Amino acid sequence: MARKTQILVIGHNDNGCTPEHEKTAYDTGAAIARSGAVLISGGLGGVMRASCRGAREAGGLTVGIIPQDAHSEANEFCDVVLPSGMGLTRDFLNALAADGIIIIGGGSGTLSEVCAAYMYRRPMVAVRGTGGVADRYGGTFVDYRENIMIGQADSPDEAVRSILEAIT
Amino acid sequence: MARKTQILVIGHNDNGCTPEHEKTAYDTGAAIARSGAVLISGGLGGVMRASCRGAREAGGLTVGIIPQDAHSEANEFCDVVLPSGMGLTRDFLNALAADGIIIIGGGSGTLSEVCAAYMYRRPMVAVRGTGGVADRYGGTFVDYRENIMIGQADSPDEAVRSILEAIT
């Protein structure tokens, strides 16, 4: 039996996360679960929490990789918690854990994950209209090396279909 | 719904792993799965692979945290793979991921995980008679601080019962 595909969802933490971001994140988590993939996230608030909730409520498996060293710091919708004890450096662990990544808005933490993913050549898809990193880097390359283009999708369902295609 | 307990199994990699170690690791993985806990491991060979196989074949969930940056380096019995890209420094991630730890034999890598677990106060139980770190440190403290005593057990089933008690 092969391992399931692992999809990382990244975006705004509590700070900056609107109800629209949360809804998009929730629906993305749910679509990941329905596809049979595992949801990976940074395990904290905002887009991370909403995507975990969506995946959990759709019957999926959720993994949270957090900066702190105690499991209890993760949001309550993580089935497996990895307390990295490494602070924000854990952004690289998130990116490395992913077979593919979906971006919903996002600020500096999201951007560091995008950079890590780009350098390690993990496919990425941004949800259009969610602002921040998603709209700034969706449809582009992170740099002149043109390693891997960040795709774009108009909805959570399309983002999941698109990232699953990019992975295979 | 609460998150499941996460039990890390550590011990010999391919190098130094006897058929007896493998059987003990397999049985420990299976007992972890039967208890409803998640198996965490270093995701490579020897005790890591055998414990994943035991847990997988008993219907459990297995997570492997590996030194490399590619998922494909993990053994085939990991359901979730975390490629840390950090080399052997990932030993600290293994320890931090654990609610509790079971030790089967083991050399220098196992000992670094034991040190990390001791410093971050994760409970540990060693399986008696498996040699290496398990027999050297089972029933003792790692240092004069006497943070947390490493328990001992005579069988995989007893080790799992004992670590579950220590966690709660």
Add this chain to the structure above:
Amino acid sequence: MARKTQILVIGHNDNGCTPEHEKTAYDTGAAIARSGAVLISGGLGGVMRASCRGAREAGGLTVGIIPQDAHSEANEFCDVVLPSGMGLTRDFLNALAADGIIIIGGGSGTLSEVCAAYMYRRPMVAVRGTGGVADRYGGTFVDYRENIMIGQADSPDEAVRSILEAIT
């Protein structure tokens, strides 16, 4: 006696580094050394190597924090080499090591260092006209949080003066 100020220089690796970038990096390293500060860098090629060379030849102290686990992978102008063994995740170590940062051009690796520096609030100054990350993010904030603005300078000397002011 107080510790010396530590200035990180970031930018293009061999790939993408022009003679102009190298000259700017060399002059920046030399200006750092003349100011009495320590040069921190990622210890490899391109802007990293040229800035180390400039600082070394101006009598300064140079530190290289590299992805690999062997000292010998660093460029020959590093006085102190820290082999992180963590792969590209060492970008966060570079940013954390800095009291302040000077940006010369740069792609995805540089951008991940900028994100780390922004999250940990290390002051940054970009050298104008060097392209890449320096021109894209110079004079702006990395995100809506407006943690810390990335300054701009027209020359290596101005960049060093400006970052020293920002640090104190």
Add this chain to the structure above:
Amino acid sequence: MARKTQILVIGHNDNGCTPEHEKTAYDTGAAIARSGAVLISGGLGGVMRASCRGAREAGGLTVGIIPQDAHSEANEFCDVVLPSGMGLTRDFLNALAADGIIIIGGGSGTLSEVCAAYMYRRPMVAVRGTGGVADRYGGTFVDYRENIMIGQADSPDEAVRSILEAIT
């Protein structure tokens, strides 16, 4: 000009460090400085602080790699401070930074550094009679692989001579 040799000194933190340990650490730091090598340490208290002080007062260069993310957490005798932001996982960075290592007493943190050094084959010498890890592992191998034997020395001067020989 070749880079200077980097010697890591490890042992008790404040907790457990006696005046004798401090004197041995101070003298070891001073002997490292006189040899022309750079002192690397974990940058905090006890053996770390005393060895930095010894090296500083003998005119040497001192580097501290600390768990925290702020430079100000290091002891006042570090010339270069690397705030890793990685918590105790930085023990691996200490070991990797070393061309060779001197062990003075020590508990679980010291032992994790010894394990990392052993796996990455950095030579080690323990100062006899300082207790803890130094006396437990001096003159032995960490495990059955017999990667690299931990040497023993009767004084700081002998430890420095011996580690310099082991490095070349």
